Amino acid sequence: MTSALYEIETSEGDDGAMHPAEQLWTPCADGTADHGFIAHQDLFVAGIDGGADDDLYPVGFLVLGHQRWADIIEAAAAYMARTHGWRNLHLYPGDDPAVLIPRIPRAVHTHGVFLRHPHPDHGCGCEWDETWRMVWAPSTEPGAVPITAMRHPAAPVTTAVIPNPDEGAPAIWAA
Template sequence: MHPIRLISFGYLHLPTGPDGSPVPPAADRIEDVRDRLRDPAAARDILDLDGLNPRVQDVVLNTPGARELLANLADYADLPAGPRRIAIGCAGGRHRASGLTELLARELRARGRQVDVEHLHVHLPRVLKGRHQHRSECMTTTGLYDLVTSEGDDGTRHPAEQLWTPGEDAVENGFIVHRGLHVTGIDDPTDDHLYPVGFVVLGHHRWADIIEAAAAYMARIHGWRNLHLYPGDDPAVLIPRIPRAVLTHGVFLRHPHPEHGCGCEWGDTWRMYWAPAAEPGAVPITAMRHPAAPVTAAGLPNPDEDAPATWAA
């Protein structure tokens, strides 16, 4: 029988077509698992791993619905006149898509099939999102972006987001105010995380002020006053040091629901990209990782690696 090529990818990294929709890789079957499988990155110990890691594959396989989907894909691929290319996509391409692709490749090889595997986006940084009381969308570590469009009930496409400069309306979109500073938590794409992996404060400020604002955010939103740890962490295991904060810039894109006819259910979502100061629409921000989060969890720009940022004093 002919060989099968399996491809994993992330929708957030795809180029867009003339209508603004993501253009997935060519394949006989494209499996979108963004809504079908819960994002496994809720497991804190796999945040910085990818789908090539057995631990991630195990988490993906034990996600509700994954075993049934894997069996369906394997039976489909093993048909006598079956496909030559199958593409599997999730949000960022790091966990669900790549992990399921590796599991499928293993199953097909066990059936005696020749399989080639290509991971398009597994090497890219994790996609993050702003975390706040309203539903929020992705935030990535790249400064390049495309505006998302959405198809309405009438079949026409509408711009689903626009450049946003947070001001007094920031409080309505998940920021809190502490001693004049607007601060919010940031998280990754899954809604399963209970606590933020980092913090963003509008404007450039002193490190000490950001620490105080971050502690105030945790106290007000999560009822937790110990910034060193997450609720439930054992202080006898590790008491992390407060990480340094960075002065950088970000471009905010907000979904102005329901003031347009897209017919979607995003509802007051926003996302932010780290960006150089010269990027159109860039807003000065100060950012800091939560001390209890993995070192690379928040994906903050690192001034020591020539990122467009400086260390807060």
């Protein structure tokens, strides 16, 4: 996942026609489980990593649609229980329970685009080849879907690059 805003890239085919360099995925209930989401009380939630190769656990969560902050906390806890067998959202396994964990971070309403690189008909052979990822996008970007995102409480602020409305990001704080 990247923190930069997304812009659809195209490439010119052999016939001179422009083609999207990546394929967009539009979330729907039938395909969410195949892409890492779990369903919890009609919400679709997934864990997101910080991009480091050693991330064992998610540093944040995203829920499809603009949801209430309390609902994303519950969905994140359900994701951790179902995916990792955790009963506690606050600590990573092996963390010292005596260490103070700050309050659960605020959730934000923003937008994202889900991409498969490259577009299946136009391969390029780069490091992103055949991978899916989500990037933050303005709401006006074609394929952008509403997302509620929240950092994991135990993750350092810098690891989960979630848009921050206080810094001018295209997002608002969830109620």
